[in-house]
Each structure stands twice: as structure tokens, then as C-alpha cells.
Amino acid sequence: MHQHTPFHDFEEFETAPSGGGRAKWVVGLVVFVLVLVAAAAVGYGLGRGTWTIPSSVSGHVPAALAGWLPHGGSDAAAPANLKDYTFELVEHQAKQGEAVLTVRLQQKPAGKPVPDAIVFARRLDMAPAGMPTMTTELEPQPATEPGLYRFKTNLTMAGDWQLSLAAKVQGETGTVQNQVALKVVP
Template identity: 60%
Template sequence: MTPINMLRAFAAALPLAAISLPALADIKDYEFRLVQSELKQGNGVTVAVQLIDKRSGKPVPDAVIFARRIDMAPDGMEMMASTIEGMPATEPGTYRFKTNLTMAGGWRLSLSAKIQGETGTLENKLILKVVP
């Protein structure tokens, strides 16, 4: 094969190589968003979040949430925390938690998750308002 023919073959194959490469994402391309940012005070309150791919705006299912905490840090009471437990999902990309929101005011929901196919850990802190 002559150098010119090799160059032509390489140029012809280049677009095919670009098509077959997967789109590369970064853990920063994802975020949790509150479904409701204002909730009623009480025991057994359900807090729901969606995990969103910011590039497409689509929900991301099957993430593994391995750390979660809810506390009153926005009101200067970080030590005022409540238990929080995962609940079954009702729709893909939506993650639900049951907690006791014992006081009205600002609450911070902290989540850490692994997303399938991505390296790194997604960590988000979301602020919600609890009303009487």
C-alpha cells in the first residue's frame, strides 16, 4: 500500500472510530434535585429527590446511595439531625427517604452516591424548608 493510499484509508476510518467511541461523562455531569423543597413538619415524612444527568436533563436510575444525612445546618443547628432511611423507588431516577422532621426551619439533606458506569462519588447537599 502506498503512503497516499494509507492516508486515504486512515481518513476514511476516522469518522467510524469517532462514532463507536462512547460519550465520556464526568461525575460533575450529575446532580440530585429535590422533588419538593418545602415539606410539612412531622414524623415519617417522605423526602424525594431525582438524580439528573445535567447534559440531557434525564433522570438516572440505579445509582447506589451509600451515605445520607439530614440535619438543621442551615439554621445553625448541625447537631440537630434526624434518622433517615431509604424507601423503594416509585419511578426510575427518583429516590425516596423517610425521616422525622421534628422542627420547622431549614434542613440540609446530604447524599453520596455511586453512578453505574462512572468513576468517582457524587456528593450533593440540598436545602429544604420545613413548615409547621
């Protein structure tokens, strides 16, 4: 005769065949962890630029996004150092009043202009003259040639001004930041 205890239902559950449920769960967990580690490794490698997107895949990506993906081939040996990029004013002096400032973004070692960068931060102030709160608006204008970036502004006061720019260069990780001096004359 079998004695009925509060653990009777539990004993039946433990002795019932599991159908490999526990083994399936362990195998599933191991597969999940391996996939997670592999995805993290791929993301890390792509972010550092040590791995590239195959051309068979990047050929199907829209052109606006393709420039931001790492490319294979001889040009992708090593990403350029962000300090290798610089903004330079085309004219270091401007007349007071309405003006269009033109800057050139170039890669210093190669000496070549850098087209299609996204200039997302810009500021023009009189910090060199001890007046960092004296600012003026900068309105982006169409470029006249690759590697040139133009900004319309109103230079309200003669003196020393500072143009601060930040840009994303396609194919590079990080932000190019630079400040250039401008002399405004009456």
C-alpha cells in the first residue's frame, strides 16, 4: 500500500520521463551563449576596422550607408588617425559684415581634400579676443568643389575670431575636431 503524502505529486513528476527537456535546455543555452559571443566579436571587429564587409554584401547596401561601412581591398590596410585630418580656412582674413567663409578639410599626410564629410558642429566666436560669448550664426552653403565647406555668416565686429568645426569622415570612426583663427577687418 502506497502512503499518500504532500510530496506524492512531486515524486511522480520526478520519476516521469523528461523526454530530454533538460538536455535540450542546456544545449539551447550553450548555443545561445556561443551566438552571443560571436555577435559581440563581429561587432567589435567591425567597429575597430579590423574586419571588413564583403563586397558581395556591401554592393546591396544603399550608397548613403555604404560609405560608412568598412571596405576591403588595398586601401583599407589601416584607418587613418583622426589627427591626420585638418580644417584650414581658404582666406584667413575677412571683411566685417556679411561674409561667406570657406574651409578645406584635408588629410595631411596625403595632402588630398576630403569630400562628403558631414560637418555637424560649427561655432564662430571671439574667444581669441577674450569674448567667447560673442558668437554669430553660421549657415551652411553649397560647396564649389570637393573638400571645400562653406558657411554664410555676419561678422558683426572687427577683431580675432575662432571657427570651431566637428565632422564625421566617411570610413573613419570618431570625430574630426578643429579650430581655426580668423582675422576680421573693418
